[in-house]
Amino acid sequence: MTDAELIARTRDGDPDAFGQLVSRYYDACWRFAYHMMGQRADAEDAVQESFLRAYLAIGRYDERDQFRGWLFRILTNQCRNALVARGRRARRFVQDDIAMDKAAAPLAAIAPGVEDAALSRAIAQLDPNQREALLLKYAEGLEYTQMAAMTGLGESALKMRVKRGVERLRALLGVIEE
Amino acid sequence: MMTGVLVAVGFVAQLAAGTVPPRGEAPAGATAAASSRPPTRSVQQTLPQLDVSRFDSLTLLTLRAQLDLAIENGLPTAPLINRALEGAARRASGAKILQVVRDHMAAMAHARDVLGAKSSADELDAGASALRAGIDMRTLASIRDTRPAGSAVIPLTVLTDIVRRGVPEPTARDAVAAISKMPSSDEALRGLQSTVAKNDFRGPGMAVEALNRYLRGTISGANPLAAPVSPDRKPNRPPPP
């Protein structure tokens, strides 16, 4: 069944239809959230919240959009909001070194199975805006026009973020790799 | 709108009895009197009751869980019960009813975020309707800025209606906010809704034109704020003492 058919069924109240959409797109969302959030639990929360929000908003989905793009827009927003919230929580405990460490680079828990742990850690240390732009561009492989539609930012702003992100990654990786 | 929180204490009794609980003195429905004799019974604030016989057991169970969640989150349950009963009356499927109740609850939570925790149940209900009509939360915030807690029901209702009729949201927001912040402007707001509704039927773009004319008239004082706007549409207020 096509996405459109599943969405139509969801709107009609078919309880299984949206579940199939979740199965279809979970992996893609997970991959992005995993690297964006840098923590497995946060990533899972973000993905689930995004699907929930997509479900609640399915009445507003416009068939002219690609479902994947629409879903990703929700996902990127969700990740961004969650990171802001996490940043606020981290700042509240600014005296607590452990909290700052955990908030900044908590990827040790994810490392098993991820080959390029150094890159993983470096991405986690990027400014969230740069991280998001970098992932959309080089991990998701989107064109700048698509990224602009998704984030609401101008293409030149996005290019700048990608550029800065790459520079910062180089710096971080250079330091780590010695 | 009936305000208040449905307490689930009597729920089990309702489940067992399977009937609509008695509403005491208040007239459960209307006595549609033909003559000009006014109704003799006084109006009471009744809480809508969840008539268990109108829902299948699974839907009912889930509705109860939804209402529990609303109570936990401090959201009014009367609007949700109202939506459920409406769905049952329209013979909507259980899934549809649950979806509408769920969506409305989520919308009320968002409405409370922007309208404030001191908002009345009617304001949250109206705010939820506005959000579900696609109105932006920031627009709701603009309306809240014009009216203190409890007094934004009419602006929100009018805003929702004229946006649904195709007035662009920024135009609608500016018009409603401009009138709303004037003193004693409820009648003027009703007049705005009425003008837009009438002109909407005349053709595309007519509603916005009429809105602009009306707004200019109201602000300049040409349209009196508190008087009825159009003679054929009686205002919704009690006659003067």
Add this chain to the structure above:
Amino acid sequence: MTDRHVLSIQPAEADDGDVAERVAALYASTPRPTAEQIDRCVRAVRAGSMHAPVRRSPFGIPATAWWWGAAAAAAVIVATTTPWQRLATRLQTDSTAVTAAVNAAMRGTVTSISGGAVEFDVVLPTGAKNVAIVGDFNGWDAKASPMVRGRGNTTWSARIPLAPGRHTYAFVIDGERWIVDPLAPQVEGDDGYGPANALVLAAPSS
């Protein structure tokens, strides 16, 4: 879905190629979600588990509390800051469009009368056998408040005691067809059950 990101990486600048490739490779090697994890998500959305706000200890260790509704589809409160997006109005093939056409010729008035009651008058384009008013004041029960016939079969009237505040209502023709007053304020529509009217009754001035 193909792993197109591996095939179509275009670096922002030529120098970025090494980083771009490395990011793409990292992405491709992301540990897959377990089937259980996906299932959890599906169940959470479909069965609508009630999701507690995620609580974090000061040390950044999540303490998510989950609990499962006793039945299917309970409500979810989702924290979000994204505004609800309005779509272009979808044409509906259900009764709403038909209702709108009929409504265009229906006329209603709402009048407040003393004692806290409201009189609803409607004029229908065609005659009806019976007309009822339904709303939050009578549990939307079409049997509760039949309207009284006026001239011919086209004018109908009802007086309803109403508390001050917001009310929603509609009219039911011959026990089946739901219509709304086209000029009175409306609510709902596309993703609810269909349009209803709203009225706000002012408190009596003292």
